Amino acid sequence: MITVAVDCMGGDHGPQVTLPACTQFLEQHPEAALVLVGLPEALQGFSHPRATLVTVTEVVTMDDPLEVALRKKKDSSMRVAIQQVKDGAAQAAVSAGNTGALMAISRYILKTMDGIERPAIAGQIPNATGGATTVLDLGANVDCTAEHLLQFAVMGSALVSVLTNQESPSVGLLNIGEEVIKGNEVIKKAGELLRNAAKSGDLNFVGNVEGNDIFKGTAEIVVCDGFVGNVALKTSEGLASMIGNFLKAEFSKNIFTKMAAIAAYTVLTALKNRVDHRRYNGAALLGLRGLVFKSHGSADVLAFSNALNRAYDAARNNLLDRVQVRIAHAAPLLAASDATQ
Amino acid sequence: MITVAVDCMGGDHGPQVTLPACTQFLEQHPEAALVLVGLPEALQGFSHPRATLVTVTEVVTMDDPLEVALRKKKDSSMRVAIQQVKDGAAQAAVSAGNTGALMAISRYILKTMDGIERPAIAGQIPNATGGATTVLDLGANVDCTAEHLLQFAVMGSALVSVLTNQESPSVGLLNIGEEVIKGNEVIKKAGELLRNAAKSGDLNFVGNVEGNDIFKGTAEIVVCDGFVGNVALKTSEGLASMIGNFLKAEFSKNIFTKMAAIAAYTVLTALKNRVDHRRYNGAALLGLRGLVFKSHGSADVLAFSNALNRAYDAARNNLLDRVQVRIAHAAPLLAASDATQ
Secondary structure, three states: OEEEEEEOOOOOOOHHHHHHHHHHHHHHOOOEEEEEEEOHHHHOOOOOOOEEEEEOOEOOOOOOOHHHHHHHOOOEHHHHHHHHHHHOOOOEEEEOOOHHHHHHHHHHHHOEOOOOOOOEEEEEEEOOOOOEEEEEOOOOOOOOOHHHHHHHHHHHHHHHHHHHOOOOOEEEEEOOOOOOOOOOHHHHHHHHHHHHHHHOOOOEEEEEEOOOHHHHOOOOEEEOOHHHHHHHHHHHHHHHHHHHHHHHHHHOOOHHHHHHHHHOHHHHHHHHHHHOHHHHOOEEEEOEOOEEEEOOOOOOHHHHHHHHHHHHHHHHOOHHHHHHHHHHHOHHHHHHHHHOO | OEEEEEEOOOOOOOHHHHHHHHHHHHHHOOOEEEEEEEOHHHHOOOOOOOEEEEEOOEOOOOOOOHHHHHHHOOOEHHHHHHHHHHOOOOOEEEEOOOHHHHHHHHHHHHOEOOOOOOOEEEEEEEOOOOOEEEEEOOOOOOOOOHHHHHHHHHHHHHHHHHHHOOOOOEEEEEOOOOOOOOOOHHHHHHHHHHHHHHHOOOOEEEEEEOHHHHHHOOOOEEEOOHHHHHHHHHHHHHHHHHHHHHHHHHHOOOHHHHHHHHHOHHHHHHHHHHHOHHHHOOEEEEOEOOEEEEOOOOOOHHHHHHHHHHHHHHHHOOHHHHHHHHHHHOHHHHHHHHHOO
C-alpha cells in the first residue's frame, strides 16, 4: 500500500482545504493511505480507517525566514511530513506551504541525489498540443549557474521520460531569443553545455525557446532559473484568471449575453478545463532522495487533491528509482560540466 | 509638424507591413510627416506629399551580432532612422528590427540621459482594470544591478506620470513573493533602494509584486530585469494566442458551436480587444536623449501603425523633455544609490 504524508497546515487556507481534499483522495483511492500531519486542534475530529494522524506543535508560515523554518521549528507540520518519507512511513509528502522552506527542509532531511547540487521544482503548464509542458525550476533556485541548468535538464528529462514512457523527450532552454548569441552569460554557457550534451546523445536538446513556446509545446521540457520560471508561471496564472473573470463578467452583463453563455457553454467549459491550473497542481521537487510535491499556496480542495493524486501516482510508478537511474546514467555528463566550472 | 522616422526594413515582414502601415498612419494624421528609411527597391513606388524617402544600402538582420549591427553596418535602415532623430530631421524613430541592435545603436547615437546608465524598454500590458500596466525592462538589459532597477523605476514612473498626468504613479518590483526576504541578491538590494526612495518621497513604491499582479494592475509600473520581463511578456503572448486559437477551433467545430459563436460575438470581440497585444504595440526605449520606439518583430499592419501612433503621441506631447525633467529631479536619489555600489 502506498502512503502519502500530508502537511495539513500549509497553504493559504490550511486544514479548511487540506482535510476535505484528504477525504476526497481516500475515497477515490481505496488502495492508498495517508499520514495527516498538523496541530492537534486542526486534526481533531478527522478520522478514516486509512488515515494516521500525527500531531505537531508548530507551523511554518509564509514569511518565516529559511533559518527559522529549518533550525527553530523542528516540530513543524512541514518538517514532520517530510520526515515520514525519510523514515519510510510514507512514500511521498505533499505541502502547500512556503516554497523556500519546503525546499530547504526537504533538502536537509532527504538530501540530494548524486550529481545534483540543487533540487528543482518541476511543474506542468498546459499547452496548445492538448498536453502539458514540464517547466523547471519554478522557484526553488533564484540564482542558478549554467551547471545547475544542465542538472535541471537532466532531471526534467528523466521525469518526463518516466511519466510518458519515452526514451528522450525534447528539452528547450528558456531564453529571450532563439539565436545562440541571445541571453545573459549564464544562459549562453548553459546553452553550450546543453548542446554538448545533445552531441554526446545524452539529452534531446532542441535549443533556445521563448516564453510563448511554453504554450506552443515546442519542447516537452523547458529549463530555466527559478526566478524566471516562477514569474512565467504566475504571469500565466494572472492572465488566465483575468480572461476567466472577464468572460464571466461579460457573459453575465444582460439577458442576451446570458443566453449566449448558455449557447457557448460547452466551448467555455472546454476552455476552462484547458487553462485551469488547478488540474495541473502539484509540482515535483526533483533531485531529492525522496518524493516531495508542492501544491500551490492558494489551492482549493480540487487543486489540493490533484496534488495528492500526483504524489500518489509518482510513488505508485516508482518515479524516484526511475529518475535516479536516469540521473546516474547521465553522471559522466554532469561531472564533465562540473569540471569546466 | 511632428516627423517620425521609420525603419521600413525591420521586423519579420519588412516593407510588406511597414509601408501599408505608413500610408495608414499618414491618412490618420494630417498633421504628421514621416521619413521612410529603407533599401531603394523596397521604397520604390512609395510616394506621399508628407513622406520623405531616405535610401540606404544595408539592413540589420535578426541574427546579426551587436558588433556587426553597430560597427559594420553603418548605412543600415535602423541606424539611419535613428540618425534622423539625432539630426533633428525627425522627433522620434520606430523600428521592428533586432531589439539588441536597436538598443545598442540608439544608445551609441543618441546617448543616455544624465543619471541613466542603461536605457530600458518600457511596454504596456493590458490589465484587469481595463487599463494597462507599464512593464520595464522588456529585454534591453539581460544582466541588471539593483541600481539599474532603481533607474528603471524612476524612468517608468516619469513615463507614466507624463502619459497619465499624475504626480506619483505606483511602482512595484517584480519578485517571486511579496515578502521582502524573497528573491535573489540583486532583487533584495533593489527592494532596499526602492524602499529608501519611497521614504524620501521620490517614488510611490508599493513593494514586491508577483507575475499575476501585472494583470491585476496592482501597480501602475512593474520593474524587472530585461530577461525576466521579456519572458513574462512572451509567456503572456503565448497564452493569449493559445486561448484565442482554442476558442476559434472550438467555436468552428460544428453548426451548434458556430451558432453559439454568433450569439457570443460581442463578448468574444470584447475579449479579443482586451487581450490583443497589437493594440499595445510600440514600446518606448527610455533613458535616451531622443525618442525611439520598438515594434514587435511579428507586427502586422495594425500593430505597426499603433507603434507609429505611439511614437507620434510621445513626440507631440513632448515626452522626452518631460521625462528628462523628472529624471533630473530624481538625480540626487540616483546618485546616492550609485554611491552605495
